[in-house]
Structures are given as C-alpha cells and as structure tokens.
Amino acid sequence: MDAMTQSRQNFDDMNRNAEKAKQEALRILIEEETDAVLAEFDNPAELLRAAEATRSAGYDRYEVYSPFPIHGMDDAMGLRQSPLGFLVFGVGFCGFLFAIWMQWWMGAVDYPLVFSGKPFFSLPPSVPIMFELMVLSSAFTAIIGMFYLNKMPRFFHPIFYSDRFAKVTDDGFFLAIFAWDKKFNVRETKAFLESIGGKNIELVHRPIEEQELEEATQTAASKTMEVAK
Amino acid sequence: MSVQDFQLTKESRFGTIALVLGIAGLVASIGGFFMDREQFFHAYLVAYCFWLGITLGGLFFTMLHHIVSADWSTVLRRITESIMMAMPVMAILFIPIAVGIHDLYHWSHADAVATDKLLQHKAGWLNTTGFLIRAFIYFAIWTTLAFLLYKASMDMDGGYKDEHRARMKAISAPGIFVFALSITFAAWDWVMSLDPHWYSTIFGVYFFAGSWWATLAFITQFALYLRSQNVLDKAITVEHYHDLGKLMFGFTVFWTYIGFSQFMLIWYGNIDEETLFYKHRWEHGWEYVSIFLIVGHFAIPFFTLMFRAVKRNPAILRVLTLWMLFMQVVDYFWLVMPSMGAHGAADAAHAHHGIGLSWMHLTTLAGIGGIFLWTFWTRLVSKPMVPIGDPRLEISLKFHQ
Numbered sequence: 001m002d003a004m005t006q007s008r009q010n011f012d013d014m015n016r017n018a019e020k021a022k023q024e025a026l027r028i029l030i031e032e033e034t035d036a037v038l039a040e041f042d043n044p045a046e047l048l049r050a051a052e053a054t055r056s057a058g059y060d061r062y063e064v065y066s067p068f069p070i071h072g073m074d075d076a077m078g079l080r081q082s083p084l085g086f087l088v089f090g091v092g093f094c095g096f097l098f099a100i101w102m103q104w105w106m107g108a109v110d111y112p113l114v115f116s117g118k119p120f121f122s123l124p125p126s127v128p129i130m131f132e133l134m135v136l137s138s139a140f141t142a143i144i145g146m147f148y149l150n151k152m153p154r155f156f157h158p159i160f161y162s163d164r165f166a167k168v169t170d171d172g173f174f175l176a177i178f179a180w181d182k183k184f185n186v187r188e189t190k191a192f193l194e195s196i197g198g199k200n201i202e203l204v205h206r207p208i209e210e211q212e213l214e215e216a217t218q219t220a221a222s223k224t225m226e227v228a229k
Numbered sequence: 230m231s232v233q234d235f236q237l238t239k240e241s242r243f244g245t246i247a248l249v250l251g252i253a254g255l256v257a258s259i260g261g262f263f264m265d266r267e268q269f270f271h272a273y274l275v276a277y278c279f280w281l282g283i284t285l286g287g288l289f290f291t292m293l294h295h296i297v298s299a300d301w302s303t304v305l306r307r308i309t310e311s312i313m314m315a316m317p318v319m320a321i322l323f324i325p326i327a328v329g330i331h332d333l334y335h336w337s338h339a340d341a342v343a344t345d346k347l348l349q350h351k352a353g354w355l356n357t358t359g360f361l362i363r364a365f366i367y368f369a370i371w372t373t374l375a376f377l378l379y380k381a382s383m384d385m386d387g388g389y390k391d392e393h394r395a396r397m398k399a400i401s402a403p404g405i406f407v408f409a410l411s412i413t414f415a416a417w418d419w420v421m422s423l424d425p426h427w428y429s430t431i432f433g434v435y436f437f438a439g440s441w442w443a444t445l446a447f448i449t450q451f452a453l454y455l456r457s458q459n460v461l462d463k464a465i466t467v468e469h470y471h472d473l474g475k476l477m478f479g480f481t482v483f484w485t486y487i488g489f490s491q492f493m494l495i496w497y498g499n500i501d502e503e504t505l506f507y508k509h510r511w512e513h514g515w516e517y518v519s520i521f522l523i524v525g526h527f528a529i530p531f532f533t534l535m536f537r538a539v540k541r542n543p544a545i546l547r548v549l550t551l552w553m554l555f556m557q558v559v560d561y562f563w564l565v566m567p568s569m570g571a572h573g574a575a576d577a578a579h580a581h582h583g584i585g586l587s588w589m590h591l592t593t594l595a596g597i598g599g600i601f602l603w604t605f606w607t608r609l610v611s612k613p614m615v616p617i618g619d620p621r622l623e624i625s626l627k628f629h630q
Binding site: 071072085089116117118 | 489499
C-alpha cells in the first residue's frame, strides 16, 4: 500500500467518522425534540385494540385519529363523560333566574306600565322570556364550553409536523403518544407501539436546521474529546 | 341470529291475561253505565282517548320511521306496526262514544242549540250526523294507512325488494299529512267540543303531543317488559332505550311548549269564552290537578330524562315510563272531566264541575286497554317480532350511539 492510498484511506475514514458522528448527533437531537410517537394502523378494529392496549399500558396522554368516528372508541380509551352537560345546565339555570329578575325589575320596578289591565309582573308572559334566556345562555355555554374543553381554537399542533399524518383525512388510522405523558420515553414508547402492531412508526418532531445539527455535532465532538483527555 | 331468535317460542299468558282483563273491565263498566250514565261515558272517553292516542302514535311512529329512512328503530318497527293494527278494534270501541253523544256533548241537544247563538253558528260542523260521518272518515283513513303499511311490511318479510321500501315511503309521506289533519279534527270533535263554546287552534297539536309522548313511553315500557321475559333482549339494547329516552325527553318539552302556548295566548287575550276553559280547571279542586299535571307531566320526566344515565338504565325507565303513562291518563282526565255536568241539565250554571273521580275510570281503562293489548299482542306474536326482511335490521341490531 503506497502513501497515496494510505492517505486516501485515512481521509475516507475521517469522513466516515464525521458522518457517523453527525448521524449520532441527529438521532440524539431528534429524540430530544420528539413531541409524539406516531404509529399507523390498518383498520378501525386494530386502532380500537391499540387504544385499549395503550390505555392498559398506563399511558394517558395519547390520542387516536381516524377519518370517521369509531364506535366504542370512547370506552376503549376510557374517556370520562364530558362535563359540558353540567356546565350547560348550570349556566342555563342562571339565565332562567336572570330572566325572572329582569322581567320583575323592568316591569314592576324600573318602568311600570299598565298593559291591558295586566299586573306589572306575573309569570305567564315572563315564561317565554325565561325560556328564551335559558336557551340562549345554554346554547352559548354549549358552544363556548365545547371550544374551551377541546382547547380550541388552536392553530397548530405538533402532530402536523408529520407528512404521513395527512392520510388521516382519507384512509389513515393513527395513534400518537405524546411527550408530555409521564410514562413517555422515546425508545420504550417506540418499542411499545411496535409491539402492539403499529406500522410506519414515526418520531414526530420539529424540522431540524442544518446549522443546528452542525452545532450539535461539534458539541458532541468536543464532549468526546474531553472524555478522551 | 336466525329467524327463530325473533319468534316467540315459549308460552306466554300475556294475551290471555289482557283479554280477561279487558272483558272483565268492560263488563264492570257496563254495570257503571246503568248506575251513572254520564259518569260512565266521561270515564270511557278518558280511557278511550288514552288508548286511541297510543294506537295513533304507533301509526305515526311507523310512518315517521319510513319517511326519515331511520335505521336505529328497525328493531322496534314490528311493535309499532302491531300497535297501529289495533285500529279496527279501536274503531269498534268507538261505538259507545257515538251512543253516548247526548251524555257527552252539549251541542248535540237540539233544545240547547235553539237558545244559543254561538252553537247555531257552529252547527255546520257540530251536528250529530257530521260527527258520525267524520268519525267514520277518520277511522277509514287510519285503518287504511295501517293496513297498507302492514301489508308492505309483510311483503318485505317474504323477501326484500327495493319496491317495498319505495311503497312504504309513498304511503307514509302523504299519510303523515293526512294523519296530521285527521288527528286535529278528531281532537276537535271528540275532546274540544266537550265545551262547545271554547276553541283553541292549537288543540289538535296538544292532543297529538300528549298521545305521541305516551306512545313512546308505551313502546319503552313494553320493550322493557319483553326484556324482563328475555324476549328480544339481544335485539333491543340499551342503545335503543337511550334513543327512546331522548325522544321522550324532547317530547316532554314539546308537550309543555304546546300546552303553555295555548294557555298564554288565552291568558293574554282574556276573552270570556276562551278563559272559561282554564277557569273550570282552576276551581273546585281542579287547581290541584292542574298543578299536578305541570309537575308530573313536565317537571318529573324533564329533570329525570335529562340525565344520560337515566336514559340508559332499564330499571329506572320502567318506573318512569309507567309514571308517564299514568300522567297521560291524568292529562285526558284533566281535558275531559271538567265538562261533566256542564250540560244535559237545563241549568248549566248550577253544574258542579267538581273532580268526577270514580271507579269507572279504572274499569274503562282496563276494559279498553285489555282489548287493545290483546289485539296488539296477538298480532305481534303471530309473526317474527322484528322485520326480518328489512336489510336495515342488521344496522339496527348493531346500533350504537
């Protein structure tokens, strides 16, 4: 082996090592930046089973996505009944009480007027107002409460970083476990989703800039050097 | 599941008990007829309205099911069809009302009309001949609709063709229109005209609202009875009860809305002929019945059916629907009974207008009810208890909220 070949060999090794270091840095960076592990399933039944398995594995910050509602999913995910009904009832009742007070105060206190010999305040003509105000306040509570409980309006969600996820409006059935789950650990969660039959498993993360990657690689390299010293 | 799963295989004495109860009730009521004719006819009218309302509700349910192409209620269809097929029997049971026309309806007395300008004015509609002809027309319409729909359903059982469903829709769409008109006129004739000076344009809707509400309660109650006998318990599930519960909840509000609309306009208008109706129902003890109606017919079902857990709980629903059926009897009692004693005797001013509660209410309810239930039951068990030919049966069986 002549000197020429030798130096080329060294050069290639160096390159390869640098590339390897870069890959390693990228992997670490992605694991750090992962917001969710996304897995795809073939059909609604599998998604239903996956939701049950995820729940019994102890995860509670996860979500399933499908192009249409799946019967039994609420039970499979162990979702509690929405508190919206109680909210609507409470506010609706307040609207009802407010209407009684308003009818009495306006008709009998603030501006008493005689209309065809009727009393200033009486229940029969007030009932429609009581009913309407109850309905109005209930409807507003239902709409606003629904938005609030769904954390809407929301213009972005990390799940949109995944390109594959666009399939969900067509024929994709997805399950995502989020990084803010207490039990979340990138590698374990990924292995778990593989074990329950998830396909095309993806670590959903924000796009990583080239410069960021360079910095991370260098930081890693200097750390290695320090360790070597 | 196979056809056998939907056929009643074990012995049931439901039909026999109903028939015995019906005959015993009618015989006892005939005894009442000889003791106090006026009391008998009024009690009979209350009971008749109640059971006819359910029969009509069965017809309405079936037509509605076809028109909206409902899936979920397919398992209930044979029950509602069997209810509506009691119509010919209800037509026969109408005869006592035609016989008791002079004891029930003030306007049928020629001498009363002779001295009453308002009744003379209304005589074009409120006359005995017209009353009987119209009654015949109503029953002809309802019976025809029931038979045509039942025939189509039987044809479908024999093997599904798209033509069957098209035929059901073609009957139901104009049918529901004719139904709305006929039930309105029937309510005017049979109940509103008890107080011939009084009128309310919303009365037909009020009559329908209560009847339909009671029908939903009856279907739920009956399905739960079948469930307790382990019949159709796999077919009619909690999901179906949940939907029936939603309908009952909605129509509790509907009935109240209609009842209140009638009251408020009359209260505001404050015209003598109109307000008299409520005056009769707010004195001599009737005020308690009126309040009881608001609490029992509105507040109790409204605040219980509001909860999802109640709509999905068969045990609570059984009690609640029984209560609702009772309250519907009270509703008709409240409509009919204050008119008792208001005519016949020349001095209408001295009429007592008191609460005419009598044992005859029980015997007439049991009498008509027994015959109705026997007819309904015999029809129901003679065929598979769900429409086996309907391709939507599968969807209905798997139905989920």
